Amino acid sequence: MNAVKNIWLIDDDDIFVFLTSRLLERMADKKEITIFKNGQQAIDHFRQSLADNATLPDIIFLDLMMPVLDGWGFLEEYIPLCLQFTKEITLYVLSSSVSPQDLMRAKAIKEVKNYIIKPLSITHLQEWILRSKLRQLFRSHCAGDFGSNCATLARV
């Protein structure tokens, strides 16, 4: 999580955004949390900072139900933009919807790393930190000669 500097929260629910950003702040230090109230605001921001890796997010939490441009609309515009990034951006759908259709639709999009049903819990975050730490560990090992072990770790 320490490697993560920029987190984007794209969500129109003020209270949820307030609570979730508190939670994220609590988890680690030196983080930038940027909030967008709908997909359009986020897309506009992307277009302005395509080449600026410092501004671009490391992680996006995307809500689905939003005014103006909803999560699906955002993804439609975000996917072609992905090709222009030189930075690895991880996108999670973070929605209160438990509808299987939404889940299946999101999972079919390869740019969506995972579908998280709200709320975003500390357990979620801890698990996720563990994974990113393992991944970092795996990367540093890869520089050495543990090729076969890396493949197993990579799936964590």
Added chain:
Amino acid sequence: MCYDEKDSNEKLLEDALQKIATQNISKNNQAEKLEVANEAIHLQNIEKAKRAEELSIANEELVFQNREKEKRADELLFANEALALQNIEKEKKAQEYKLINKRLAFQKKQLEDFCDIISHNLRAPLVNISMLVDFIAENKDPKEFPILRDQLSITAKILNEIFEELVESLQIKKDTEIKSKKLNLKTYLTKVKSGLLGQIKSADAKIDYDFKESNVVLFPPKYLFSILHNLISNAIKYKSHDRAPVIKVKTKRIGTSIMLSVTDNGLGIDLQKHGKNVFKIRKVFHEHPDAKGFGLFITKSQIDAMNGEIWLESIPGTGSTFFVEFKNQLQ
């Protein structure tokens, strides 16, 4: 003379005799032929008698068959009548099934909307409440308490609103279960306007009407009020940022239908982008604090329930016109 005469007489006699002899031979021949012919005819007669007998038998058979056929025809006629009756019954049944089917389709849609509200909309405030409860439990900063408490009360209010919407959407009944009345449009528009007085005043909205073609519609009173209220409050809510709202309400007769149109000079909607979502629940296309995406959803549900139609034309930046078709308005 005497001798000569005698001579010639004899000759004549001889000739005559000869002739008779020849005739006799030919007659004998004929008699023989006739006898043969006679025999043939006799044979033919026997044949014919046989045939006649056969024919008579065949005839009897045909008469019998005919009688059978008549009987069958009678039976078939009877069966036909029975089938015709059954057909009428079946058609009645088919009509009934059609109606039941329609009602089921409507209820299915209602159930889907219901599931949508539950899984999309009702869960969001519940998530917030559970998070807030955790935050309050873990909170050690006394300055945080009022913030969290306010958020909890806002969330409870939102939850309550969504719950009300849920109840409202379930109360929509199919046309067979709700009574239509002849309603005076001018009266209903006045009612709606007085309910929206605050919004109309603060937006400086102007509302004109033209009910020359029809001032009466046959519709459930509650639905008509709700439809007019939603269309007009939307026209005010999504007003242009640089002009006061001017709204025109108009009716037109088309066959047995009455078409109501509500035209505004507001923000308009990009139909190419949002066209298929305009009437869906929780779909909001403008940034507005009071936009919930429920008004047009409930409006369409009410119109659908009465087999009517609703659609819109819109130009972003110029305005929108909503059309409502009230069907079966024979008055």
